[in-house]
Amino acid sequence: VAIVGVGLIGGSIGLALARRGLAKQIVGIGRRAESLSAAKGLGAVTRTTLDLREGVAEAELVVVCTPVGQIVKHVCEAAAACPADTLITDAGSTKLEIVTQLDDAQLRGPWRLGVRFLGSHPLAGNEKKGPEHARADLFEGRVVVITPSERTTTADCDALEDFWTALGARVVRMLADQHDRAVAATSHMPHLVASAIAAATPKEYLTLTAGGWLDTTRIAAAEPALWQQILLANRASVLESLSRVEGALAALRGAVEKRDAARLEQLLTEAKQVRDALGS
């Protein structure tokens, strides 16, 4: 298995593979020698290289864990240098743009014979970054979405599902655009709103924050450079989701403005019912 990008996600994949003895060799490919040696030191990879083409030369599976804006480029580089019949996947938080561009790219080549891309999105990131936060159990009990396109074979779906399942995840198959609309609501919109809460909090009041503020703003600490790419790659669905939360907020504001206690309690109750459908 070759892992392109050994940060939180790539490093955790490597650790999980190593701990479970699932790969003969785990090649870590990256741009920065420090990250690579950190990943090797943690036991997340067995060999490292700064050269993507060299790193994927013997891979049976390539997992591209770089930022959303670089995934297409890295998949194409890997596809031109890996063995024939290699399966390539990724770990990007958006899928439609990536899958569409790669389906096109595959037709134009030069991809090695029989190489296929099948997108993945492990819903397991957090506000931390870097291999030092990698954990062998990061995927345990988590959902990984895989997004077959028209050209994907059932055999590849099954193989990729087996890969993520072996790391402890639960795999869901979805169309890429359906995935993007869903995560706009469950991840990208909340991210923007969490950032808005943090930005709207006057610094002089920060001493009076407690659990509520800390929870609601936690993801605002994530890496802006990564999230800018995610949010723009899923722009249409993100804007649609933003409209929905703006509408919900306007309804709450209206009830507060009108001092309408019954309506306010009803709106809070409806929100609580959605939240209570999940655990803590």
Place this chain on the structure above:
Amino acid sequence: VAIVGVGLIGGSIGLALARRGLAKQIVGIGRRAESLSAAKGLGAVTRTTLDLREGVAEAELVVVCTPVGQIVKHVCEAAAACPADTLITDAGSTKLEIVTQLDDAQLRGPWRLGVRFLGSHPLAGNEKKGPEHARADLFEGRVVVITPSERTTTADCDALEDFWTALGARVVRMLADQHDRAVAATSHMPHLVASAIAAATPKEYLTLTAGGWLDTTRIAAAEPALWQQILLANRASVLESLSRVEGALAALRGAVEKRDAARLEQLLTEAKQVRDALGS
């Protein structure tokens, strides 16, 4: 010490007093026999009663931990039935309305001779409720705001500060209106926004939620009946804070709409800086 309302906060005060051996007797006063017996079973109180007047008859300190909308009524009832010179405090999440009304009420009476009210707000609640979630360490390392008015003596401030400090809290003294503006930003606005996120998430996408959604919406699971009262009691500051977050969200939306990656990354970075000023 008499505790009126033995839910999460009242129960935790009782437990903390009991564990530290800080009170000879801890009287739990409530409306529901089950909550009272639960609190007694947990060791949070040494004696219980459904009769507020009887419960405060020998108290040196009364702590009113009922919902915001009932605090004024319960303080006045306690003030008319407790011994002379008793200090009464509360645990309400808003302060200006309560302090103002009680300063008026004290002038009209009938309060026992020398009885004073001094407001408290322990920033230590969460989305849970009921004595079964009470914890002796709930206040450890947490901030408790006390809100002296013009008529408050330094001796009372010191005594109340000692009380909360003995439970492990760090006490901050603020004017009631200053407190209300601050918690509108750090607690009440985030609460409304968390509810809006939950309400704006289509139920069919809930299987694709991960840490970010769970964190940002956690407080939306809190009790609507309690929060409706808090939000309306602090209406003006809540609306002002809502305007601020709406402005921040509009700026983020604008950057996404214009595909302005640099601006989006800058806004996310500014939000991250606020968030990074605090821990996880």
